[in-house]
Amino acid sequence: MAEVKLFRTWSSSFALRIVWALKLKDVPYDTIFEDLSNKSPLLLQHNPIHKLVPVLVHNGKSIAESLVILEYIEETWKHNPLLPADPHNRAAARFWAKFGDDKVFPPILDTLCSEGKEQEEAIVKAKDSLKYLEEELKGKKFFGGEQIGFADIALGWLAHHENVFAEVANVKLIAEDEFPLLSKWRETFADVPIIKENLPPRAKLVTKFQAIRESRLAKAPK
Numbered sequence: 714m715a716e717v718k719l720f721r722t723w724s725s726s727f728a729l730r731i732v733w734a735l736k737l738k739d740v741p742y743d744t745i746f747e748d749l750s751n752k753s754p755l756l757l758q759h760n761p762i763h764k765l766v767p768v769l770v771h772n773g774k775s776i777a778e779s780l781v782i783l784e785y786i787e788e789t790w791k792h793n794p795l796l797p798a799d800p801h802n803r804a805a806a807r808f809w810a811k812f813g814d815d816k817v818f819p820p821i822l823d824t825l826c827s828e829g830k831e832q833e834e835a836i837v838k839a840k841d842s843l844k845y846l847e848e849e850l851k852g853k854k855f856f857g858g859e860q861i862g863f864a865d866i867a868l869g870w871l872a873h874h875e876n877v878f879a880e881v882a883n884v885k886l887i888a889e890d891e892f893p894l895l896s897k898w899r900e901t902f903a904d905v906p907i908i909k910e911n912l913p914p915r916a917k918l919v920t921k922f923q924a925i926r927e928s929r930l931a932k933a934p935k
Contacts, residue, residue, distance in 0.1 A: 717742035720756050720768040722749060724913055724921055726870035727779040728767035733866050734786045736907045738793045780810055783863060795863040809849060809856055810867030816842040818870070821886065825878040825922060826929035832882070839886055843895060850894040854901060865902060871895070872903040877918045881926050 719735070719742050721728030735742050747756050747766050759775035760768045769776045769785065776785045787795050796803045820842065823835035846868070849856060856864035871887070879886055889896040902908060 716770075716772055718745055718770040719743070720745045720747055720759065720770070721766045722747055724918060725766055726874045729911065729913070730779050730866050730869065731767045731769060731782050731786070732911050733869060733908060734783055734795060736911060737795070737861065737866075738786065738790045740786070740790050780814065780867060783810075783866065787863070795857070795861075795866065797857065797862065806857065806863040809846070809864040812842070812845070813864075813868045813871075817846070817868075821875055821878060824884050824886070825882045825926055827933070828930060832884070836884060836886065840891075843887065843892060847892050847895050850898055855898065861902065861905060861908075869902060869908065872899040872908070873912050873915070874918065877915060877922055881919060881922045 717735070717740060719728070719731055721731070721744060723746060745753075745755070747753060749766070752764060756766070756768065757764055759770055760766075760777045763777060765777075767777075767779055767782060769782045771785075771789065776782050783795070796806055817839065820835045820838035824832055824839060827835055855861050856868065875887065878884075887895055887899065903912070
């Protein structure tokens with residue numbers, strides 16, 4: 714039987730993608746929780762370049778970077794596919810997953826770690842990118858259609874972590890009147906049992922990201 718291990722932290726939204734994918738494909742695995750302030754020799758061995766989580770180890774071979782890991786899981790365990798059969802739709806799913814990481818996540822993180830004019834500018838950038846996701850959801854239940862797919866998993870942090878960021882930073886990015894489809898998608902996605910059962914505790918996330926915000930603001934130039 715294949716040996717599968719996942720190095721992660723309890724709070725990482727990027728590692729959560731891998732948890733969801735493995736659960737949706739019903740792949741047994743062992744979890745190794747890491748403290749990134751005191752990284753284990755094993756983590757450094759398996760991810761010597763970035764020294765970060767998540768890392769998937771399959772039969773002794775390590776794979777790093779969450780989107781790369783998702784691709785590996787899809788190619789290795791072909792049942793319960795996350796990517797559609799049509800090549801164009803597969804490419805589109807990969808595009809939106811990368812769009813989320815490159816164009817949506819950075820400005821939303823900036824809203825968490827800034828205030829004043831800088832935060833206002835980050836909000837504008839974030840909403841500009843969210844408009845594209847809203848448009849993509851027209852006529853769809855999920856980004857993958859009627860079932861959760863690759864892009865949904867990649868964008869799943871919007872259903873939980875973004876809410877936490879918004880609370881901590883006292884901003885409202887995904888309002889129902891402005892982003893009705895995205896708001897509905899978040900609710901539907903987060904209500905899927907496999908997703909809901911593997912979300913980190915919200916209160917614990919709020920405490921963590923409050924500390925991160927305070928630390929970043931304290932270090933910001935005055």
